[in-house]
Amino acid sequence: MKLRNSGLSLMFFAPAGLFMMIFLLYPMLLLVRDSFYRIDILDPMSKEFVGLANYIEALSSNRFLQSAFNTVIYIVTAVGIEFILGLILALLLSTAFRGSQFIRTLLLSPLMIAPLVSGLIWKFMLNDQFGIINWVLYKLRIISDPHQIMWLSDPSLALISTIIADVWLTTPFMMLVLLAGIQGIPKTMYESAQIDGASKWQTFKYVTFPSLIPVATVALLIRIIDAARTFDIVWVLTQGGPGFSSEVLSTYMYKVLTRYGQAGEASAMAVIFIIILLTISSFFIVKVMSPNQNKA
Amino acid sequence: MAKIKVIKPEYPFMMGYQPWKFKKNIWKLFVISLTCFLALLFLGPYIYLILTALKPSSEAVSTPPSLWPSTFSLESFRGMIDYLPIGKFFFNSLIAAGVSMVLSLLLGSLGAYGLSRFSSSLGNVFLLFTLTIRMVPMISIAIPMYMIINHMGLIDTKLALILVYTSINVPFAIWLMIGFFDSIPREFDEAARVDGCSRVGAFFRIILPVSLPGLATTAIFTFMLAWNDFLFALLITSSESKTATVGISEFLTAYSLDMGPMTAAAISFSLPVMIFSFIVQKYIVSGMTLGAVKE
Numbered sequence: 407m408k409l410r411n412s413g414l415s416l417m418f419f420a421p422a423g424l425f426m427m428i429f430l431l432y433p434m435l436l437l438v439r440d441s442f443y444r445i446d447i448l449d450p451m452s453k454e455f456v457g458l459a460n461y462i463e464a465l466s467s468n469r470f471l472q473s474a475f476n477t478v479i480y481i482v483t484a485v486g487i488e489f490i491l492g493l494i495l496a497l498l499l500s501t502a503f504r505g506s507q508f509i510r511t512l513l514l515s516p517l518m519i520a521p522l523v524s525g526l527i528w529k530f531m532l533n534d535q536f537g538i539i540n541w542v543l544y545k546l547r548i549i550s551d552p553h554q555i556m557w558l559s560d561p562s563l564a565l566i567s568t569i570i571a572d573v574w575l576t577t578p579f580m581m582l583v584l585l586a587g588i589q590g591i592p593k594t595m596y597e598s599a600q601i602d603g604a605s606k607w608q609t610f611k612y613v614t615f616p617s618l619i620p621v622a623t624v625a626l627l628i629r630i631i632d633a634a635r636t637f638d639i640v641w642v643l644t645q646g647g648p649g650f651s652s653e654v655l656s657t658y659m660y661k662v663l664t665r666y667g668q669a670g671e672a673s674a675m676a677v678i679f680i681i682i683l684l685t686i687s688s689f690f691i692v693k694v695m696s697p698n699q700n701k702a
Numbered sequence: 703m704a705k706i707k708v709i710k711p712e713y714p715f716m717m718g719y720q721p722w723k724f725k726k727n728i729w730k731l732f733v734i735s736l737t738c739f740l741a742l743l744f745l746g747p748y749i750y751l752i753l754t755a756l757k758p759s760s761e762a763v764s765t766p767p768s769l770w771p772s773t774f775s776l777e778s779f780r781g782m783i784d785y786l787p788i789g790k791f792f793f794n795s796l797i798a799a800g801v802s803m804v805l806s807l808l809l810g811s812l813g814a815y816g817l818s819r820f821s822s823s824l825g826n827v828f829l830l831f832t833l834t835i836r837m838v839p840m841i842s843i844a845i846p847m848y849m850i851i852n853h854m855g856l857i858d859t860k861l862a863l864i865l866v867y868t869s870i871n872v873p874f875a876i877w878l879m880i881g882f883f884d885s886i887p888r889e890f891d892e893a894a895r896v897d898g899c900s901r902v903g904a905f906f907r908i909i910l911p912v913s914l915p916g917l918a919t920t921a922i923f924t925f926m927l928a929w930n931d932f933l934f935a936l937l938i939t940s941s942e943s944k945t946a947t948v949g950i951s952e953f954l955t956a957y958s959l960d961m962g963p964m965t966a967a968a969i970s971f972s973l974p975v976m977i978f979s980f981i982v983q984k985y986i987v988s989g990m991t992l993g994a995v996k997e
């Protein structure tokens with residue numbers, strides 16, 4: 407094929423490229439520049455070059471470190487539970503009993519629900535006055551008083567509540583990707599395991615699970631990145647409170663920008679955040695890029 | 703594209719297991735009931751939300767909470783309309799999401815076609831950039847965007863929303879569309895060229911119509927990103943161009959005890975999406991498994 411021509415490529419790509427230069431690349435450069443200045447949003451004239459002061463301030467501030475720590479807890483717990491639940495559901499559905507197709511369709515319908523709506527649903531259900539979760543626990547005799555668990559106003563539970571909302575929202579995605587992965591495993595591998603007389607557990611351990619690892623890695627990394635960026639759910643459920651008990655990086659940066667008006671410091675944090683996420687995901691990029699490189 | 707195949711009634715996960723029929727049935731029963739239990743656990747909250755929205759307003763916050771409405775009522779929906787100009791918010795969301803979808807489809811498919819057809823090394827550089835952008839946390843984009851929009855005096859305008867959503871969606875649209883274009887044989891382009899089409903003509907007349915399924919998937923995802931967005935809308939809009947998500951979240955602060963209208967608004971916002979994604983699930987699945995599952 408003699409269609410290779412970077413001039414033509416550029417012509418088709420130019421509109422999108424130009425748009426991304428102005429509205430993505432330029433803002434990113436602006437972000438890096440702003441991170442070296444002290445900027446008060448309310449007083450735009452107050453711009454002052456401060457070098458690395460914003461970075462030092464961010465990295466030595468307890469609230470930033472606490473938010474970073476909370477973010478890590480959030481990622482590990484939420485993605486961990488999602489993965490286990492998603493894997494169980496995918497394995498169950500892959501047995502293809504009558505009606506499994508229907509259940510799969512049902513389970514996939516929340517895929518497009520806004521994180522905001524998930525936050526609202528759980529804000530309502532976890533309410534310590536009229537929330538149904540506490541009442542169910544009460545009826546099951548797990549707790550003695552229906553107002554006992556203060557899901558959203560107890561500092562030790564607030565982060566857990568946001569994780570519950572996240573797990574509910576994104577487990578279907580995990581299930582979908584893992585199920586697609588399971589169905590992509592060649593039948594012959596199961597047949598040979600059968601001939602070798604493998605038990606169900608052995609089949610899972612030596613056939614299903616190892617074949618799933620590439621798919622699972624990508625799914626996990628997609629979810630880790632998404633969980634790291636979480637904002638809506640936390641904002642709706644707790645706004646990072648009570649205190650800073652459920653503060654994650656996104657909500658903290660949002661507050662630094664809008665409540666305290668410190669655009670410079672917020673920018674410095676945003677740069678740190680980007681560097682961390684890009685480091686984590688460089689692995690992911692290498693993995694996802696490879697099929698395309700083969701094609702091109 | 704990776705597609706979920708229609709599952710044949712075999713037992714891939716359980717293969718290699720040939721016990722007595724009785725034991726097999728017990729296992730099957732266990733699998734089915736566990737699946738149903740988990741499915742109920744995941745659908746329950748949403749069903750509960752629907753049921754609550756259909757209760758009379760006072761019953762929505764009653765103690766003890768009830769599962770089934772004593773009488774079905776649209777009171778909460780009426781309350782929702784009375785409290786806030788929710789219609790306007792929905793209209794703003796629709797405009798912002800719709801226009802940014804069209805723009806990102808246009809820019810994205812042109813760009814993806816260029817990268818897919820005429821370049822490999824250049825394509826990979828841009829693809830790397832595109833992927834990097836997808837990894838950047840939203841809040842990090844939001845901060846400088848807010849400064850720019852503030853500087854341009856575009857705060858609280860639909861134009862600002864459209865620009866922001868388009869800029870986030872273009873890399874994503876390119877990423878999705880490259881996959882679809884790569885699957886269309888180049889003979890299509892050549893046939894169109896032989897028949898006297900220009901490069902651009904070949905793209906619009908031949909390639910684009912052939913890649914309609916890809917366009918549909920991309921359209922759904924770009925639209926949904928804007929429709930579901932909360933962070934940017936919260937940051938950029940304050941009154942005139944407030945979107946539905948920001949509007950709904952305000953039921954919590956302004957009328958914190960009146961959960962009825964809030965549930966009604968959440969349903970009005972998400973049920974159309976649920977039903978729609980039910981219908982177009984094929985496209986959503988192909989978009990979501992892209993990158994994770996190879997063909």
